[in-house]
Amino acid sequence: MFKSAVFNLKDAGKDQVQEFLNSFDTVLCDCDGVLWIDNNAIPGSADTMNYFRKIGKQIFFVTNNSTKIRGDFAIKAQQLGFIANEDEILSTSYLVAHYLKSIGFKKKVYIIGSNGIGDELKAVGIRHIGIGPDHVKPDFKSMKSTDLDPEVGAVVVGFDEHISYPKFMKAASYLASDECLFLATNTDERFPKSSSIIVPGTGTLVRAVETCSERKALVLGKPNEYVRKFLESRGLDPARTLMIGDRCNTDIEFGVRCGFQTLLVLTGVTSTKGVEKIRNEKIAPLPDVILPKLGDLLTLVES
Amino acid sequence: MFKSAVFNLKDAGKDQVQEFLNSFDTVLCDCDGVLWIDNNAIPGSADTMNYFRKIGKQIFFVTNNSTKIRGDFAIKAQQLGFIANEDEILSTSYLVAHYLKSIGFKKKVYIIGSNGIGDELKAVGIRHIGIGPDHVKPDFKSMKSTDLDPEVGAVVVGFDEHISYPKFMKAASYLASDECLFLATNTDERFPKSSSIIVPGTGTLVRAVETCSERKALVLGKPNEYVRKFLESRGLDPARTLMIGDRCNTDIEFGVRCGFQTLLVLTGVTSTKGVEKIRNEKIAPLPDVILPKLGDLLTLVES
Numbered sequence: 001m002f003k004s005a006v007f008n009l010k011d012a013g014k015d016q017v018q019e020f021l022n023s024f025d026t027v028l029c030d031c032d033g034v035l036w037i038d039n040n041a042i043p044g045s046a047d048t049m050n051y052f053r054k055i056g057k058q059i060f061f062v063t064n065n066s067t068k069i070r071g072d073f074a075i076k077a078q079q080l081g082f083i084a085n086e087d088e089i090l091s092t093s094y095l096v097a098h099y100l101k102s103i104g105f106k107k108k109v110y111i112i113g114s115n116g117i118g119d120e121l122k123a124v125g126i127r128h129i130g131i132g133p134d135h136v137k138p139d140f141k142s143m144k145s146t147d148l149d150p151e152v153g154a155v156v157v158g159f160d161e162h163i164s165y166p167k168f169m170k171a172a173s174y175l176a177s178d179e180c181l182f183l184a185t186n187t188d189e190r191f192p193k194s195s196s197i198i199v200p201g202t203g204t205l206v207r208a209v210e211t212c213s214e215r216k217a218l219v220l221g222k223p224n225e226y227v228r229k230f231l232e233s234r235g236l237d238p239a240r241t242l243m244i245g246d247r248c249n250t251d252i253e254f255g256v257r258c259g260f261q262t263l264l265v266l267t268g269v270t271s272t273k274g275v276e277k278i279r280n281e282k283i284a285p286l287p288d289v290i291l292p293k294l295g296d297l298l299t300l301v302e303s
Numbered sequence: 304m305f306k307s308a309v310f311n312l313k314d315a316g317k318d319q320v321q322e323f324l325n326s327f328d329t330v331l332c333d334c335d336g337v338l339w340i341d342n343n344a345i346p347g348s349a350d351t352m353n354y355f356r357k358i359g360k361q362i363f364f365v366t367n368n369s370t371k372i373r374g375d376f377a378i379k380a381q382q383l384g385f386i387a388n389e390d391e392i393l394s395t396s397y398l399v400a401h402y403l404k405s406i407g408f409k410k411k412v413y414i415i416g417s418n419g420i421g422d423e424l425k426a427v428g429i430r431h432i433g434i435g436p437d438h439v440k441p442d443f444k445s446m447k448s449t450d451l452d453p454e455v456g457a458v459v460v461g462f463d464e465h466i467s468y469p470k471f472m473k474a475a476s477y478l479a480s481d482e483c484l485f486l487a488t489n490t491d492e493r494f495p496k497s498s499s500i501i502v503p504g505t506g507t508l509v510r511a512v513e514t515c516s517e518r519k520a521l522v523l524g525k526p527n528e529y530v531r532k533f534l535e536s537r538g539l540d541p542a543r544t545l546m547i548g549d550r551c552n553t554d555i556e557f558g559v560r561c562g563f564q565t566l567l568v569l570t571g572v573t574s575t576k577g578v579e580k581i582r583n584e585k586i587a588p589l590p591d592v593i594l595p596k597l598g599d600l601l602t603l604v605e606s
Contacts, residue, residue, distance in 0.1 A: 133438075135436075135438075136464050136465065139464060140464045140502070143500050144498075144500070145498060145499040145500060147500075148499065148500075160468070161439050161442060161443045161468045162439065162468070163466070163467065163468050163471075164466065164467060165463070165464045165465070165466050165503070168466075168503045168507055169500060169501060169502060169503060172493065172501035172503055173499060173500050173501045175501075176496075176499070176501055189514050189515060189517055190475065190515050190517070193479075195447075195448060196448040196451065196476060196479070197446050197447070197448060197450075197451075197472060197476050198472060198475035198476045198478075198479055198515060198516070199443070199472060200468070200471045200472060200475055200511075200514070200515030201515070203514050203515075204471055204511045204512075204514045204515040205511065207510045207511055207513075207514045208503075208507045208508065208510055208511035208514075209507075210510075211492050211503070211506050211507045211510045211511075212492060212493050212501060212503030212504070212506075212507040213501070214492055214493070
């Protein structure tokens with residue numbers, strides 16, 4: 001029933017809502033645009049997530065945001081009314097640290113990114129350099145091979161508001177060695193548009209480093225399937241998993257690739273009009289189920 | 304003879320050399336890696352270019368470099384022994400200015416790039432903003448729509464050592480309007496490798512802006528065919544034109560796309576080994592004719 005076409009759960013009868021709730025054991029939920037926007041909770045989202053927990057669902061918060069450590073995400077969720085603990089947060093900065101630790105990485109990481117990545121690496125005992133401003137002094141031509149740290153064995157690209165030409169130079173120069181690993185947190189082109197200012201996403205920086213290094217990054221965030229592999233090693237059953245998100249080209253694409261059931265809410269990036277565009281132009285997968293907002297699910301249960 | 308396979312002109316007899324020289328009326332020549340490297344002339348290149356001129360060939364210097372105005376390129380060429388005048392220099396900064404003037408562009412240009420572009424625009428009476436450092440103060444979140452100039456009607460991306468996150472934000476925000484033009488000087492991934500430091504090329508910045516703007520730039524430099532269109536309107540006959548370069552994926556690709564005869568010299572990016580790799584992996588077109596260095600041509604003529 002839920003796999004063949006986009007089903008608006010608002011049109012469902014009580015039995016269908018119950019059938020839907022019985023069809024999964026694990027909920028993976030995107031955060032920004034589904035649970036909150038900036039620092040404001042989306043009405044009903046916290047009650048719905050807490051309800052999932054109450055009826056025995058396992059919950060994970062899956063975010064491409066690399067600027068915070070898991071503990072800070074958990075605190076933010078709690079402050080906005082969500083029951084959440086650190087182990088349930090799967091942020092890309094944590095995934096980077098976990099990945100490098102899992103392969104026994106012992107060298108240093110050159111980070112284009114912020115403290116979210118640095119602190120998660122530190123937490124697993126991996127050294128790093130690169131965070132913060134690095135401008136051209138006196139100009140880029142003065143960079144010498146002695147400005148490169150021979151201990152660097154990986155380049156990680158995440159969101160970095162201090163991006164600069166020397167950072168691109170260093171990343172490309174480290175990556176000239178085939179032995180240097182190349183990871184990226186995510187490839188989101190831009191943040192949700194909230195004004196006439198477009199806020200470039202991490203994908204902008206990843207594509208730049210891929211160009212000058214002439215290499216492709218291993219991307220750990222959605223829509224790449226790393227999170228599924230991570231959770232499968234902990235017993236996840238993809239056939240009994242629901243992915244909730246607000247973007248068809250990251251969240252729903254991720255869910256489809258992983259074999260999860262997918263629920264799109266319209267409180268973030270993808271709008272009703274966007275769904276029609278995707279249906280017509282086939283530029284991203286469609287979700288199985290749609291709801292105006294996550295909180296509507298609880299209303300349906302309680303009605 | 305010269306179109307079917309890579310012919311090493313060093314193996315040619317005197318008649319074949321003469322046949323080659325008679326097969327074109329116009330010479331388009333890349334600069335860096337063919338005529339000079341940094342500020343050092345490649346031995347024999349100036350004498351050969353001056354010989355072309357002496358026997359009546361029309362000459363153009365075609366460079367993807369956007370950091371200088373044509374007059375400065377001409378002065379550099381003259382200082383290194385080349386007869387050259389400003390009208391023969393086809394640099395990407397000039398092409399950008401010429402293109403905008405030719406379409407009657409009256410608004411302002413937001414430049415990610417350097418004075419080469421700014422001064423060429425000024426020379427044709429087009430206003431511009433954006434050159435120089437633009438860092439995050441106090442941070443990128445503080446950017447407001449009032450930081451955007453409503454008169455901007457085009458974004459031009461060239462080489463910019465002062466690239467920063469606010470520059471990406473502004474470029475993407477201007478490009479959110481479909482009416483805003485999007486031009487790029489070139490898409491070279493990186494500069495020729497001269498040390499363990501990799502120097503990212505303009506393509507690195509173009510790919511970044513294309514990502515956050517979700518648009519494709521109109522690229523005026525090689526291997527795009529804009530230069531051919533520009534010269535055809537001045538009477539160029541592609542069938543009687545020779546393109547000389549040191550890079551198969553820009554110069555030779557450009558020549559092949561334009562229907563020119565192509566000569567690769569091995570004093571720059573593409574090496575003998577590179578030619579074999581291209582032959583095996585078909586990652587770029589092969590030239591019609593090859594020579595170790597441009598100066599060898601004059602030696603063959605005089606031998």
